[in-house]
Amino acid sequence: MAFFFHLKRILHKYFLPLFLLLSLLVWFTAFSGGKLKSFHISLAPTQTLYKGDSLKDELNILVKASNRIDTPKPKEECPQESPLLRGAVKLTFEPSLTLKDVEEENKEVTEGQYEPLDCTSRQSVAILIPHRNRERHLLYILHHLHPFLQRQQLHYSIYIIQQAGDETFNRAKLLNVGYLEALKDYDWDCFIFHDVDLVPENDHNLYVCDEQPKHLVVGRNATGYKLRYKGYFGGVTALTKDQFYQVNGFSNAYWGWGGEDDDLRIRVELQKMKIVRPPSDVARYTMVFHNRDSGNEINKYRMELLRKTQHVWRKDGINSCSYKTLSIQRLPLYVNVTVDIGKP
Ligand code: BGC
Numbered sequence: 001m002a003f004f005f006h007l008k009r010i011l012h013k014y015f016l017p018l019f020l021l022l023s024l025l026v027w028f029t030a031f032s033g034g035k036l037k038s039f040h041i042s043l044a045p046t047q048t049l050y051k052g053d054s055l056k057d058e059l060n061i062l063v064k065a066s067n068r069i070d071t072p073k074p075k076e077e078c079p080q081e082s083p084l085l086r087g088a089v090k091l092t093f094e095p096s097l098t099l100k101d102v103e104e105e106n107k108e109v110t111e112g113q114y115e116p117l118d119c120t121s122r123q124s125v126a127i128l129i130p131h132r133n134r135e136r137h138l139l140y141i142l143h144h145l146h147p148f149l150q151r152q153q154l155h156y157s158i159y160i161i162q163q164a165g166d167e168t169f170n171r172a173k174l175l176n177v178g179y180l181e182a183l184k185d186y187d188w189d190c191f192i193f194h195d196v197d198l199v200p201e202n203d204h205n206l207y208v209c210d211e212q213p214k215h216l217v218v219g220r221n222a223t224g225y226k227l228r229y230k231g232y233f234g235g236v237t238a239l240t241k242d243q244f245y246q247v248n249g250f251s252n253a254y255w256g257w258g259g260e261d262d263d264l265r266i267r268v269e270l271q272k273m274k275i276v277r278p279p280s281d282v283a284r285y286t287m288v289f290h291n292r293d294s295g296n297e298i299n300k301y302r303m304e305l306l307r308k309t310q311h312v313w314r315k316d317g318i319n320s321c322s323y324k325t326l327s328i329q330r331l332p333l334y335v336n337v338t339v340d341i342g343k344p
Contacts, residue, residue, distance in 0.1 A: 078119035084151040088202045091286050093140055102139065103332050106146045111330040114146070115155035123208045124155040126188040128178035129196050130171045132163045132295070137196045137288050142333050144199045151203050157182070158334040164326050167343040169296040172250035172260035174341065176321040179244060181328070181337050191244055192216075193237045200236075201284040207238065212276045213268050214238040218283035225284055233268075233275060234261035235285065246271055248317030251309065255344040259302025266309045267317075 108114055115121060127145065131138060138160065149156045159182050161174040175193050182188055190209035198217060205216055217235035219225030228234075239247075247267035254260035268275060277283060299305075322342070329336040 075118065075120045078116060078121050078153040080122075082151060082153040084153065085203045086151065087204060088284075091144060091199055091201060093288065097139060097143060099139060099142075099333075102143045102146070105143070106333060108150075109146055109333055111157075111332065112159065112334040113155075113157040114150060116150075116153045119153060121153055121155035123189045124186065125149075125157075125190045125192060125207055125209075126178070126182040126186075127156060127158045127192045127194055127207070128175055128182065129158065129160050129194045130163070130169075130174035130178070131160050131196050132169060133293065134196050134290070137290065140288055141194075141196055141199060146333065148200060148203050149207060152206060152208075154207060156207070157185070157188075160334045160336050162336060162338040164338050164340050166295060167341075168255040169257075169293065170252070170255050170341055170344075172254050172263070173252045173321060173323070174339070176249045176252060176318050177323050177325075177339050177341065178337065179249060180318060180321065181325070182335075183241070185335070188241060190238060190240055193239070195235050197288045197290060198235050198285045199288065201286055202282045204282045205278050205284075209238045209240040209243070210276055212274050213243050215275050215277050216283055217285050218277050218280040220285040220287045222287045222289075225280070227277075227280075231262065231265050233265040237261075237264070243268075243273065245318070246273075248313055248319055249321070250318075251305070251313070251316050252321050252341075253305055253312075253316055254299055254302065256297050256299035258299050259306055262302075262306055263309050266306065267313050270310060270313065 106114075108117075127149070129138075129141065142158070145158065159178050161178040161181075163169060163174055178193075179191055182191070190207075192207050198220065200216070207216075215233050215235075215237050217232075218227050220235070247264065247270075250260055251263045254263065265275065324340040326338045326340055327336070328338075
């Protein structure tokens with residue numbers, strides 16, 4: 001007790017002189033720091049410091065000089081409509097195309113990622129493509145998508161999510177993995193969930209997210225460019241980070257072909273969101289022909305699963321997506337995420 005009493009008395013007595021001394025010290029340090037900097041700048045041949053200049057003048061010169069030397073011109077936001085768009089372009093699928101060719105054509109892409117040099121993109125977009133044993137399709141989609149996205153002046157990255165092993169394919173679960181893994185790299189605004197065999201034909205089909213979930217495939221060559229059915233939500237879709245989170249992502253329960261996209265539509269509708277689509281003359285795709293892959297047979301339980309969606313969506317989705325990441329390779333044109341997603 002006596003000790004605290006003495007301490008209090010001492011502090012009381014010496015507080016003011018101590019405070020003044022400390023303030024003086026702080027002021028002196030700050031002042032000499034500024035001085036040193038201004039000496040340094042005054043050595044530059046274009047600067048002349050007149051005797052008697054006030055500290056304020058010196059500081060002004062310092063600020064001006066450092067602005068000139070260090071600060072890059074701030075980039076403006078990219079325009080609402082990119083001046084680089086070309087509309088409908090003729091797509092080619094050269095059998096002789098190689099990955100080296102595509103890398104040569106896209107020197108500005110680093111580890112799958114790109115951003116415009118001269119303006120700031122309106123959205124940062126992660127393109128997620130589930131994949132297994134479709135190397136030729138992968139090459140064509142990379143060949144077409146990179147320049148397409150660059151013409152749209154986007155900050156983007158392409159993620160290829162590879163299902164390891166031979167178990168039945170699960171497109172939806174791979175896309176959940178892609179969402180979770182891509183968010184570890186960057187806080188993406190928008191996610192494009194993209195089939196590997198669909199190539200967009202018109203760059204006015206913008207790979208950005210809207211106020212509502214967006215379905216980008218109105219028509220494709222194989223089906224006479226007609227919407228397959230009213231609620232069709234497959235092929236390529238765009239949801240913001242929050243929209244996808246709100247519906248708890250895709251279900252993890254759809255093994256094999258079909259149903260997972262209808263399930264996502266039900267989730268979206270349960271949240272009272274409304275699917276939007278670009279005009280049909282723009283939302284057109286070429287589907288690169290292929291036979292049905294082995295390991296991706298039609299899911300005969302899909303109708304049964306769809307009847308349960310409204311009861312299970314809260315527990316089955318990104319919040320319950322368990323997987324083992326086997327590797328993440330940052331290749332020049334894409335991030336290659338290989339995962340073990342288990343089996344049905
Ligand atoms: C399937 C969907 C598929 C659609 C179009 C539906 O029967 O459930 O998954 O995208 O057909 O092929």
